[in-house]
Amino acid sequence: MLKNLEDVNTLRVPDPEKDQPLPQILKAGSLLRREFIDRVFIMGRVDQGPMALTAALRGYSQFFLDLGEEKNGPLIERLLDICVEADIRYARALREAGAHGTSLGELGSDTISPAMYRKLGLPRLRIFYAAMQEKRFPASLHQCGNTAAVLSDMVSSGAAILELDPRTDARKAKETTRKKTTILGMVDPANVLERGTPALVQEKSREAIEILAPGGGFILGPGCALTPETPQANVEALVECAAQFGRYRPDGTLLGR
Ligand SMILES: [Zn+2]
Structure with missing residues (x-):
């Protein structure tokens, strides 16, 4: 947990090869790859998108209070930047360990406003998916709940796959993603x-x-x-x-x- 937002500069990006429990997950990925070779698709989930990871570091309630204070803006942006860097580093390590793809779970429009999603989340999601595309590593994006309000933004993140909750309208989802990206769900x-x-x-x-x-x-x-x-x-x-x-x-x- 990050008790004070001001302590953001003391944070460092975890080393997935050394900082527990990440090495154990990499080990599990390698074992799966060795046992199954290419018979199954191994999804090495990074899991926490930059906003979700920031919220986990601050505690969800505290994160929403942080967002309400304008003076916190630069510190929140800095924290999000560190979180996306951690996501990219971990995803690359999962790929090297043998995963065929990765995913992020991110805060969606059931949790924060579309405006905040676009201002704080989307720019970092774009950085993450561009880094994955560069490595030709298929990467998906999941957001719980009804994603209708930010569905086009999710498409524009560059994610290869959108994992959509059934609360999103399926017909609208198909219309918005057709020939642009893949839906999992x-x-x-x-x-x-x-x-x-x-x-x-x-x-x-x-x-x-x-x-x-x-x-x-x-x-x-x-x-x-x-x-x-x-x-x-x-x-x-x-x-x-x-x-x-x-x-x-x-x-x-x-x-x-
Ligand atoms: Zn979900």
Whole structure:
């Protein structure tokens, strides 16, 4: 935790090779790569976007109070710069450890205003995704909740994939991202994948495929983190649906059943 915002200049970017527990996660990435070679996509999640990491360092309530005071502006900007540097360094280490891609979870418009997102978050997201593109490392962006208010901004971040929560309107999401980026989602992780039956998973997966898959740019998956309570049968139903209903003709239309 960063108790005083003024202490920002005492912070240093963690070394993922030395500062625990990051080396353990890199080790896990290497083991997965060694065991699975290229049979599965290993997502080495950096996880906390610059604003989310800043909020975690200050405590969420304190971060929102910080934002309310104009004099804090330069210190918050400095803290965000350090956080994006930490994100980039960790992502590069995950890539070297064997991950096939990475992701950031960032504060979305359910948490902060679109204006603050554009002023504080978006410039750093652009720096992060430009650094990932330079290394040809696929990187996704997730924001919990309804992202409609900042969806075009998310596209403009340069993220290769947007992991969208089911609270965002799927048709609007498809319209905004078509031929620009890829959507991963948008099956409800709580009400469908955790608490639903395999039949409900199939129904909702088919619905997602029908709306989001035409023309490509879609990966079927949960709209947010899966809970540990998610039944295996539901995960299998999701994977089967992608194989069964998510195949394309060369022109980008769906093959169907
Ligand atoms: Zn989420």
